[in-house]
Amino acid sequence: MSERERRTILIIDDSRAARLNTTAHLSQICDAWNLIEGACGDDALARVEELQANGIEVDAMLLDINMPGMDGFELAVRLRSKYPHAPISLLSANIQKPVQDRAASLGYHFIAKPLSAEKTAEFVAIVEEAHAGTR
Amino acid sequence: MQELAEDQRDLIAEMMNLGAGKAAAGLGEKIGEEVLLSVPNVYLASRQAVVADFLSRASSEPSRRRLIVVMEKFSGGLEGEALLVLSAEDGRSLATLQQVREGSGADHRRPARFLAEIGGAVLNSCLGEFSEALGLEILIEPPVVEEGDAADLLLGLGEGADLLFVSLAFSVGRRSLAGHLLVVLDRRSIGDFLAGVDSHLVRLSCPSSVPPP
Helix, strand or coil: CCCCCCCEEEEECCCHHHHHHHHHHHHHHCCCCEEEEECCHHHHHHHHHHHHHCCCCCCEEEEECCCCCCCHHHHHHHHHHHCCCCCEEEEECCCCHHHHHHHHHCCCEEEECCCCHHHHHHHHHHHHHHHHHHC | CCCCCHHHHHHHHHHHHHHHHHHHHHHHHHHCCCEEECCCCCEEECHHHHHHHHHHHHHHCHHHCEEEEEEEEEEECCCEEEEEEEEHHHHHHHHHHHHHHHHHHCCCCCHHHHHHHHHHHHHHHHHHHHHHHHCCCEEECCCEEEEEEHHHHHHCCCCCCCEEEEEEEEEEHHHCEEEEEEEEECHHHHHHHHHHHHHHHHHCCCCCCCCCC
């Protein structure tokens, strides 16, 4: 059992395979984390409402950029207004520099797909660092 | 006609996404523009259905009736053809972008050579994702570029292969250039490919043992 504090992480990606990969990687490092999945922006907002109704805060978010409907950038703006201190990582196979620059300029961490053990560890470190900073 | 299961469709789309994402980064650097990628649309269809789809679009936009197709044949673990399909007008605009980007020092090669180069990079990247994720060795022939009427070019595709899946559209910057990637597989390869996809889906939940999608 992990000794890490339990965190609630929102994972939004229209690809089920990508979500499966993400949750499997995160579970290997942080098996006690509460991983909440959604397949699109509307899903994400619905999950957030449910969590808020149950008094659960989201500690960090992993959002795919290229999704049907609301893309990851638009979703990130909406989620940041709800959780201004929670880190947001944008995950994408679109690794073009303008996309990475846009993410950085808006204060989001960019992760190039596919997610690996190393990139997952980097994300976990960001989450823990952000949490330590808000104590 | 065989139908794809939702999970199969999803994993294939993600593999195309990864391949196209890498290729778009290279293409974007060459032409100095961001390449916008659509969410992949994956399905199995008959050759005739895909041709009819292209022709119906071409009839509503006459400028799209003439196409440029970059094609790579592949064999080994999978057999078939991968194609980058552009309207002839968009193909030439794409080649011009690269020449403008390189300025007076540009190698003013014929557009076909440039399109073969970028088309080959895009297609190799997508086929490479299939090969890596599914553990299949795929031997890829050099790209061939053809220009012609949509019906003539597409009806000649994949002889003996009446199944194919179609994927992803991309556009370049504000110029509304658009292209499509198609992968044509014969029946045996479709079966092998889907078996590989199913195996990979099972392994995905154990990331230490397999490369990710």
